[in-house]
Every structure is written in C-alpha cells, then in structure tokens.
Amino acid sequence: MSKPTALSGFPELLPAQRAVEQQVLDTLREVFELHGFAGIETRAVEPLDVLLRKGDTAKEVYLLRRLHETAEEGHAGFGLHFDLTVPFARYVLEHAGHLEFPFRRYQLQKVWRGERPQDGRFREFTQADIDVVGRDVLPAHHDVEVTRVMVDALRRLDFLPGFTLQVNNRKLVVGAYAALGLTEPAVVDEVMRLVDKLDKLPAAEVRTQLVAAGLDDATAGTVLDLAGIVTPDDTVAARVADLLGADAVAGSPLLAEGLDELSSLLRGVADLVDDRTRVVADLSIARGLDYYTGTVFETRLDGFESLGSICSGGRYDALATDGRTTYPGVGISFGVSRVVVPLVTRTGLAADRSVPSAVLVALTDEDSRPASDAVAAALRARRIPCEVAASAQRFGKQIRYAERRGIPYVWFPAPPAGTTGTTGSGAHQVKDIRSGDQVDADPASWTPPTEDLRPRVQAKEQQ
Amino acid sequence: MSKPTALSGFPELLPAQRAVEQQVLDTLREVFELHGFAGIETRAVEPLDVLLRKGDTAKEVYLLRRLHETAEEGHAGFGLHFDLTVPFARYVLEHAGHLEFPFRRYQLQKVWRGERPQDGRFREFTQADIDVVGRDVLPAHHDVEVTRVMVDALRRLDFLPGFTLQVNNRKLVVGAYAALGLTEPAVVDEVMRLVDKLDKLPAAEVRTQLVAAGLDDATAGTVLDLAGIVTPDDTVAARVADLLGADAVAGSPLLAEGLDELSSLLRGVADLVDDRTRVVADLSIARGLDYYTGTVFETRLDGFESLGSICSGGRYDALATDGRTTYPGVGISFGVSRVVVPLVTRTGLAADRSVPSAVLVALTDEDSRPASDAVAAALRARRIPCEVAASAQRFGKQIRYAERRGIPYVWFPAPPAGTTGTTGSGAHQVKDIRSGDQVDADPASWTPPTEDLRPRVQAKEQQ
Incomplete structure (x- = not known):
C-alpha cells in the first residue's frame, strides 16, 4: 500500500487529540446521566422515506447499497442518518410501548452528510443530543430543563472558549x-x-x-x-x-x-x-x-463565530406521531466534532500525553520482564494505568521513551535480592521525569496525584 | 408516520438493554486504558481498494453514494468499513510520522457488513479491538500481552457466561x-x-x-x-x-x-x-x-456455541506496509454486539433500571418545583444521578412512577416552614421503595450505597 491520504470531510484525530474528544464525550455523558437522561443508540441506517421527510437536507443524504446486491433487494432505499433527531423520533414511535414517558434520552453518535466539505463542515461528525419527549403533552418546564442540562455540561468543559x-x-x-x-x-x-x-x-x-x-x-x-x-x-x-x-x-x-x-x-x-x-x-x-x-x-x-451555531435545538410539538398518539419533545444538539476538530487543529489543543499510562515500568533486562509485569499488575489493581517498557534499553533511553509519550513517571523495579541495582538502592524507585525527583516506592501503596492519573487537557492560554 | 418496524440485521436496544452494552464498553475501555492502550477512532468510510484487498469479504461491503452525486464525484468508490483491522492498518500508515511505536491502541466502533442477517450475524455491530503495532519488529511478548489484556477484560464482565x-x-x-x-x-x-x-x-x-x-x-x-x-x-x-x-x-x-x-x-x-x-x-x-x-x-x-467465535485475532507481520517500512502487529477483536444482543434478547439480561437516576425527587405542587430542583442540584453536586418528578401527582403515583423505571429512592422535600408536610415530618425524607424504609435525610450529605449509584447488571442465574 502506498501512503494513504486523508479524505476531505472525514476528520481523524491522533491519540492525544482523540483524548480531548473523549473528555468532552465523558463530561457530556456524566452530566446527562446526573440529570437522569438514559443513553441509547439508534442504528446508522434509516429508510429513505424517513430521511427525506425533512426536505431541505435531502441533497445531503448518503445512500447505501451492497456491492453485490441481489435483484430483489436492489433500491431498497436506505441511507445514513444525517442527524440524531429524525432517528430518535422514529425510535420513539417504534418502541413507544416499551418506554416510560416523559422519556429523557441522550445520544452520542456519528452522523453523515454528503455536503461539500468546507470550513467547519464535515461529512462525518459526532453529535451529542439530549431530548425529553412526552406522550400527548410535555410541560414547558422541560424547555428550561434541557437548556440547564446542556449549559451545565458546556460550562464544565473548561478548555472551551x-x-x-x-x-x-x-x-x-x-x-x-x-x-x-x-x-x-x-x-x-x-x-x-x-x-x-x-x-x-x-x-x-x-x-x-x-x-x-x-x-x-x-x-x-x-x-x-x-x-x-x-x-x-x-x-x-x-x-x-x-x-x-x-x-x-x-x-x-x-x-x-x-x-x-x-x-x-x-x-x-x-x-x-x-x-x-x-x-x-x-x-x-x-x-x-x-x-x-x-x-x-x-x-x-x-473566537469561533465562523463555525456558526455549535449547539442548536428547540421544541417540536409534532415531530413524532403515529396518527393516534403524538409525542411532543424538546431537545438540543451539541456539535462535538464541529467544536473539537477546530480546537485541536487550529489551536493545537491536545492532552498532555498520547497514552493513558501514568507510569512506565522500566525493564532491567528481558529476563526480569516478569518482575516488571508484577509491578504493573500491582499498580493496575489500584487503577493506575501503566505500561512496561517494550525492550530493555539503557534506562536513559527508557526515560526518553516515556518523555516522548508524555508519561509522567518511570518506575525502576527493585533489583533482585543479592544484586546491586542500577538505581543505587535496594528498593523500588519511582522518578517524576518532569521534576527529576526520584524516591523509594512500594507498588502496593504508591499513588500519583489524582491529576496525573488521566491525560490532562488544558486551554492553550493556561498552558 | 405509521408505526415503523425493525430493520433485520440492525439491532436496536431499549434503555435498560443499552445499559448492559454500555457497561461492557466501559469495562473494556477501563481495562484497555489500565494497560496503556490509547483510544482512537477511524472514519467509517474507506476507499474501495482498501476494503477489497481482503478478497473474501468483498461481497459484504456497503457502498456509499450521495443522493445527488455530481458527475465528477460519481463512482468515487467509498464504502463502510467491515472491520476495524483494515482501517487501523491504513491509519498507522497514514499517521506513522506522528505515532510512537510500539503503538498500543483500542477502538470501540461500529462496523457494517451487507451479509444476509441470520443467527448472530448483524449488518451493523459494535466491535472492541486492541492491537499493538511495532515499526519493523514486534517481539513475541506482545502476543502474550494482548491475550492477557483481553482475557482480563472479559473476566471482569461477570454477567458473561x-x-x-x-x-x-x-x-x-x-x-x-x-x-x-x-x-x-x-x-x-x-x-x-x-x-x-x-x-x-x-x-x-x-x-x-x-x-x-x-x-x-x-x-x-x-x-x-x-x-x-x-x-x-x-x-x-x-x-x-x-x-x-x-x-x-x-x-x-x-x-x-x-x-x-x-x-x-x-x-x-x-x-x-x-x-x-x-x-x-x-x-x-x-x-x-x-x-x-x-x-x-x-x-x-x-451455552452460545452457535454464535461461533466471539473474540478472534492474531499476529500479522505484514498487514501494514508502505513498501519501505513494515509495521508488524498483533491484535484481538471482541464482538460486542454479537455477545450483548443475544444475551439481552434470549436471556432477558437488562439493567435493574431504565434510567440513570438513583433518586426521584418528588414534587409537592408545581409552585414548589424550585425547592425540588434545589434538592436535585445538591444531590448532583455529589454525583448522585437524580430527576425531579414530571408533575405533582399524588405521592403514591410518584412512587409508582419511580417503580416503573426501577429508580430505587424517592425523596420527599421538607415542607416549607410553618406548614405541615405530607410526609408528617418537618425534615426532608427519603424512601427506599424496595424495602419501604423511610428516613430523615439531608440533601447535602445523604448518600446511597455505592451499588445503587449506577444501574446494575446481573447474570440471570444470580437474579
């Protein structure tokens, strides 16, 4: 394969950039769930008649067909969803008998639009939607509720402008x-x-x-x-x-x-x-x-006014109806990719490391891999993400291996009893490679500061 | 819209079923990150020449085209990915200059295959992949590593057979x-x-x-x-x-x-x-x-042998190469939908509630909604998911509202000073509706047992 190239409109993130998007999604989900919104997913595919009811986006729909489609299934008429509201309305109608109303749900999913890629417009992007849907009636206080929930969520993304x-x-x-x-x-x-x-x-x-x-x-x-x-x-x-x-x-x-x-x-x-x-x-x-x-x-x-609206929605009293019952709703949709992709590509926003590991457990020699694995297992048992060095290079090279990935700590296992360790101590030692501080440590109890446990994302101004 | 019907091969879950899938995904992600695997996502779309290199699945590819495709973009030749290995190999080649090797990554994403839906086969399903990829070389201990990580993850899914x-x-x-x-x-x-x-x-x-x-x-x-x-x-x-x-x-x-x-x-x-x-x-x-x-x-x-293999993979020494550099890898892929969908549909596995809320804050009358909102805000500030009753029905009806959703606690706000509360007490009270126990409680300090904070999924045998 020759070197592949990017597809315009289909953004892909490097690991330290994806960590930003993941923190956005985690924060949104936590806030949505604290407010009692249940997470669901709808299939990526909808019948064309469902997708095309909203006439003005018809041009943007991606149609699907199988490579070797048989005659009887040809032109079955399915396409990828272009938002999460239309599929949600369909989901409510299809599953109404199994849902409790008012039904609060969030959806964090990709959507696809075949429009011309341009500033801030993607052909594939992630949206975060919350909606409350009632059966027959939905009081106006739910308009206030969805606004509060989304504002609460956006406020907590402290690296957002x-x-x-x-x-x-x-x-x-x-x-x-x-x-x-x-x-x-x-x-x-x-x-x-x-x-x-x-x-x-x-x-x-x-x-x-x-x-x-x-x-x-x-x-x-x-x-x-x-x-x-x-x-x-x-x-x-x-x-x-x-x-x-x-x-x-x-x-x-x-x-x-x-x-x-x-x-x-x-x-x-x-x-x-x-x-x-x-x-x-x-x-x-x-x-x-x-x-x-x-x-x-x-x-x-x-500072990103050219993106247009990053979070939109409203009250819809008749989006979902099966003729007998109407399900009025109110919802709001946050354009996760629309915000995250410009932030990481234009301002360089990224996590402070490209791996989840808080600790690199060094390797004295290949024979002592089980000893390093045991240290890693002890740390993981206390929910400290870590990895063992890939090969037994000089410790200086192992420290640079950690530096290149942004891993803040390097752990030097205790030398086997009766030998003189490279660390000059008979105990396990851990080095904070940012400060250079190196101290004795016990794999069963040493814990990094909470803020070092996960990759950190900070607004560029603060860095 | 008349009542929509399900699309064969595109499974959709109800909220209490989706909670099972979400717990599977959360557990996988936690274990993968504890082992230093970075989460990435690749676009859903790949050029056909990338997809069809693996000849035996050519028949399963879904092709994409825009509804109003212009002449110059017609037959551009894109399809939805049918696994996460082929896109990952392409991602490694495309971004190699920005990655550190060995590169550990996990991917939790949907894939699509246009095959005939049958027992355990879906047209849209979620996979969880881990791979370690080296540049030029990758020692065999990484084969052991990916096996250990996946087995560790599957072991922790205690509702799995x-x-x-x-x-x-x-x-x-x-x-x-x-x-x-x-x-x-x-x-x-x-x-x-x-x-x-x-x-x-x-x-x-x-x-x-x-x-x-x-x-x-x-x-x-x-x-x-x-x-x-x-x-x-x-x-x-x-x-x-x-x-x-x-x-x-x-x-x-x-x-x-x-x-x-x-x-x-x-x-x-x-x-x-x-x-x-x-x-x-x-x-x-x-x-x-x-x-x-x-x-x-x-x-x-x-007990699910008819599903075939639910978790497969191996070592590939030459999947990704740009002619000059080869990136050998080893990986394993868990079929999340392939396991979760039969578990929820055949055995009835589901979370014990259909909403994230651990507490329903009752509503004495519509005028006191701000007081109930304040209780909810105090609980949420301590990360207790809750919701306020949708309307000021009789308390008996509000308790049944909680029961239908599986919400374990109902909170009765303190009556305003100088009135006699319906709860017969001047203080806030909280009722465990499973046991009927009702006690005085302070929104600033009351905390449910940890196991009540999130919806619980238990193997059917244990229920």
Whole structure:
C-alpha cells in the first residue's frame, strides 16, 4: 500500500487529540446521566422515506447499497442518518410501548452528510443530543430543563472558549408577525427565512428582500427591529411591548405565551450565567427547520463565530406521531466534532500525553520482564494505568521513551535480592521525569496525584 | 408516520438493554486504558481498494453514494468499513510520522457488513479491538500481552457466561505441514481451509475432502490428528513431537518457533485461568483470513456455541506496509454486539433500571418545583444521578412512577416552614421503595450505597 491520504470531510484525530474528544464525550455523558437522561443508540441506517421527510437536507443524504446486491433487494432505499433527531423520533414511535414517558434520552453518535466539505463542515461528525419527549403533552418546564442540562455540561468543559446561548420562541415570532398583519403561512415562512439571513447579510439587504417579498417598508422595518432585540434578562417582554404596543401583546394569546415561555426560560437559567457562559434572548434566531414550534436555540463560541451555531435545538410539538398518539419533545444538539476538530487543529489543543499510562515500568533486562509485569499488575489493581517498557534499553533511553509519550513517571523495579541495582538502592524507585525527583516506592501503596492519573487537557492560554 | 418496524440485521436496544452494552464498553475501555492502550477512532468510510484487498469479504461491503452525486464525484468508490483491522492498518500508515511505536491502541466502533442477517450475524455491530503495532519488529511478548489484556477484560464482565479462548500458531501449522511434505502454498491454504471446517463438518467428511484435494490417506489422517490436539497447558510441544517425531520438530525451525510461541503464550496467561476462564491450545484453529502469520485466536462462549467465535485475532507481520517500512502487529477483536444482543434478547439480561437516576425527587405542587430542583442540584453536586418528578401527582403515583423505571429512592422535600408536610415530618425524607424504609435525610450529605449509584447488571442465574 502506498501512503494513504486523508479524505476531505472525514476528520481523524491522533491519540492525544482523540483524548480531548473523549473528555468532552465523558463530561457530556456524566452530566446527562446526573440529570437522569438514559443513553441509547439508534442504528446508522434509516429508510429513505424517513430521511427525506425533512426536505431541505435531502441533497445531503448518503445512500447505501451492497456491492453485490441481489435483484430483489436492489433500491431498497436506505441511507445514513444525517442527524440524531429524525432517528430518535422514529425510535420513539417504534418502541413507544416499551418506554416510560416523559422519556429523557441522550445520544452520542456519528452522523453523515454528503455536503461539500468546507470550513467547519464535515461529512462525518459526532453529535451529542439530549431530548425529553412526552406522550400527548410535555410541560414547558422541560424547555428550561434541557437548556440547564446542556449549559451545565458546556460550562464544565473548561478548555472551551466562552459561549453565548441564543434563545428565541416561534410562538412569539408568529404571534408578533400576526400582530403586524402577516398571517399567511407561506409569507410567515418566507419572512423567517429572510430574517435567518441576518447573520450573513447586512440588515439593509435583508430589508430590501423583505420588501421584495411583499412587505410594506414600515412592516419590514418593524420585523427587523423585532429581530434586533437581544437581551440577557427577562426584559424581553417589555421591549416587545414597546415595539408592538401593549395592545398587540394583550390581543395575541400566542405572542403572550411565547413571551412568557421565553422569559421563564431566561429566569430559569439565570443562575448558570457567568463570564464564560451567556444566555440571551435573541429574536433574530429562527432555525431553518420547520418542525420547531416554540423555544429555539443556537449557540456561538467566542473566537469561533465562523463555525456558526455549535449547539442548536428547540421544541417540536409534532415531530413524532403515529396518527393516534403524538409525542411532543424538546431537545438540543451539541456539535462535538464541529467544536473539537477546530480546537485541536487550529489551536493545537491536545492532552498532555498520547497514552493513558501514568507510569512506565522500566525493564532491567528481558529476563526480569516478569518482575516488571508484577509491578504493573500491582499498580493496575489500584487503577493506575501503566505500561512496561517494550525492550530493555539503557534506562536513559527508557526515560526518553516515556518523555516522548508524555508519561509522567518511570518506575525502576527493585533489583533482585543479592544484586546491586542500577538505581543505587535496594528498593523500588519511582522518578517524576518532569521534576527529576526520584524516591523509594512500594507498588502496593504508591499513588500519583489524582491529576496525573488521566491525560490532562488544558486551554492553550493556561498552558 | 405509521408505526415503523425493525430493520433485520440492525439491532436496536431499549434503555435498560443499552445499559448492559454500555457497561461492557466501559469495562473494556477501563481495562484497555489500565494497560496503556490509547483510544482512537477511524472514519467509517474507506476507499474501495482498501476494503477489497481482503478478497473474501468483498461481497459484504456497503457502498456509499450521495443522493445527488455530481458527475465528477460519481463512482468515487467509498464504502463502510467491515472491520476495524483494515482501517487501523491504513491509519498507522497514514499517521506513522506522528505515532510512537510500539503503538498500543483500542477502538470501540461500529462496523457494517451487507451479509444476509441470520443467527448472530448483524449488518451493523459494535466491535472492541486492541492491537499493538511495532515499526519493523514486534517481539513475541506482545502476543502474550494482548491475550492477557483481553482475557482480563472479559473476566471482569461477570454477567458473561464462561468462555474458552482457543489459541493456535500458523508457524506451527505451516511447519508441521512442511514436515508432512505439504509445502506448495496453494495446497497449504486449501488444507487449512478444509481443517477450518472441522467445527461444522464431521472429521470423516473433512478427511474425504482432504484426500480429494490430493493428500494421501495417511497424511490426511495426520493432518486431522494434528488438528485434534487440544490441551490447556504447554504439553502441546510434547504432543506434536509424539505425532510427527522429534526429528521433524528439530528439523523445522518454523515448527519449533511456532511451538515455542504457543507454549510461551499458554504459560504467560496461566494465572488468569479459572472456572469461567479457559485458555487452550487448539490446533484446529486456522482463521479464514490470510494475513495472520503466527498466533491466532478464537473464543467460544459457554451455552452460545452457535454464535461461533466471539473474540478472534492474531499476529500479522505484514498487514501494514508502505513498501519501505513494515509495521508488524498483533491484535484481538471482541464482538460486542454479537455477545450483548443475544444475551439481552434470549436471556432477558437488562439493567435493574431504565434510567440513570438513583433518586426521584418528588414534587409537592408545581409552585414548589424550585425547592425540588434545589434538592436535585445538591444531590448532583455529589454525583448522585437524580430527576425531579414530571408533575405533582399524588405521592403514591410518584412512587409508582419511580417503580416503573426501577429508580430505587424517592425523596420527599421538607415542607416549607410553618406548614405541615405530607410526609408528617418537618425534615426532608427519603424512601427506599424496595424495602419501604423511610428516613430523615439531608440533601447535602445523604448518600446511597455505592451499588445503587449506577444501574446494575446481573447474570440471570444470580437474579
């Protein structure tokens, strides 16, 4: 085989980079489970009719066929899932009889999209999704719950830059548009689609397009003023009332309900806000996906704004229904690869070692491998990851072997009784190769500091 | 959407079943990391020329294409990987300049095979692979190492039935065949292929086929006698010498080397053997894959023999080479889905709860949700998974809500000062709903027994 080359859009990580991704996944999972979310996995494959219901991503689907497909199975119509929401809705319908509702689940899985690889876009990437799904009804406090859980998880990733979670509510937007006389569904959808361009186009350009779509200039201006409301606290209701008039709010139960849900959400997460963690009402957030019916989320990462939203979701009241029963849900999805891959490739973020081993057990000579194995076994029995040197090189070379991998400690086994050990001592010794300190140690009791047990990931600024 | 149905060959687990699989994966990962194996993931997709080099699985490959593929990218020739060994060999070649050798890695990932779904065969399944790869050379003690690591991991899965790891060595087999006058590579391959059928066909039938392949009857008999050697200790060398004659062994360095490696391996893992864990030399094990060059492994699970080998691998001296440098390796692959799916579907193995929550915090009324949330936050701060009741039903209904999910504890928050609580006490109380015991408790200090912190999986016999 000649040297293989990377496939564009299919990122692969080196071991010390994968350790960063693994710590992200471990932290997410721990927080999700502390909040009672059960982990599931869905198959990678869905029937095309399930995948293509969400029309705007049809172009991105990867189709599957067997190399030697038989006539009867040909064109069976299966593809790889492009998100975890559509398969989860299918899972809920398929297994509803065996699930307890409200059903909280998380999913940490790869998804595939056949789109053109470009900045921050991958063809294969890992997502972390949490959703709560009810049967028939799902109270609004679950919108607050999923927000809190995801913010709690992201806050604990202390090597992440700061971030801003932007929240809006579709009831608020649809209610406000109705108050402006915009009620035709096709017009409402088109206005939302144009407002969603505000992060890419100047406001004046969007305004021109709104007028071209049939809005009079004053209404287009109000639509943009509404989208311009961004506030970190629950003054959002007052600002909307200022813009549209208190009568408009009082006269629209949908607008009032949206405002109430949005204000409740901001109050419900206020205690999680800090310098790195911001939550704002941002009335320009519309989300492209038409299944959202209430709360919608996007998230921007400081210094990585070009990535777009790294964590998105919302409330969907009718994504999963079998005709008789409807399963309303609310969820949020964090783009693990979308964040981790740029962090490791652009900023050089990596674990401080490329192996799990905290200790390299040195090898005096090949005949004494059992003695070194015994030291390793004693350390592992107390959950200290370690490895035995691959060959009995000079100890200086074995120390460099550890250095190249970032292993912090080298263990020198006690010389056999009656011999003079290379370490100059009759006891086992362990060297911290960062400080050079070398001390006598007992394999049955020596323990490294907790922070040395696992590879460490630190933000580049702190290193 | 009408009710979706399962896809044959793509197993999906319910939450309490997925908890079993998750515990298997967690245990494997912990053991692999204690032994210094670094976790990596490779992309799901490989170029077809990489996938099809291993000819005998060509029929099983799933090809990928984009739904709206453009002319220039059409027939680019990518497929889903069908194992983790081929992608790992490609990863080593691609990233060799950034890796330290010997390189120990584990991979816990899904693979796909488009074969006809049948008993124990899936089209999508999870594998757990460990390999050690060297640059140019890799001493034989690494064969012992990967065996020990995998046996250590499987032993710790105490809900698994007992198992037998069967070990053979291709050098031994090829050397022995040469001593019998069988040296033509095509003949050796054909004899190995026929011997590999011994677990499916009667020996007499295999003998007939050996003779049909050109062996004289005596040689066919000796080939079968050799394959019949099964021994749990290092008497294997003596038994081969008895069969072929000491001169044959002395006259074949390859045979002697194979015998020495096999005996060393059996001695090297002898201390891990117990009632549930057996390791035997079994000279009928040949493995279908032609890249193995020394040690080969298969594993049978007690009571699940129809699954075939659940854990297989071996030594490959030339799987990865770029023409200038060769990377010899030894590895072993455990079929996680192949074992977990039959255990949960046939024996009903499942975790004792369907959610991670150890505690359901009850809700007195919707207005007191913040008080229940505060209890939950205090428990989570001490890493106790919990959830707050979804609605303020009667406490009896909330207890049944916990029971249906298998949550062992229900927490009754203290009534607000000045009121008489439903619990009849002014303090917080926690009830173990299995025993009915209810005691006063402080959210800042109450801790359940360690075994209640996580969902538990027990072998059915023990339940």
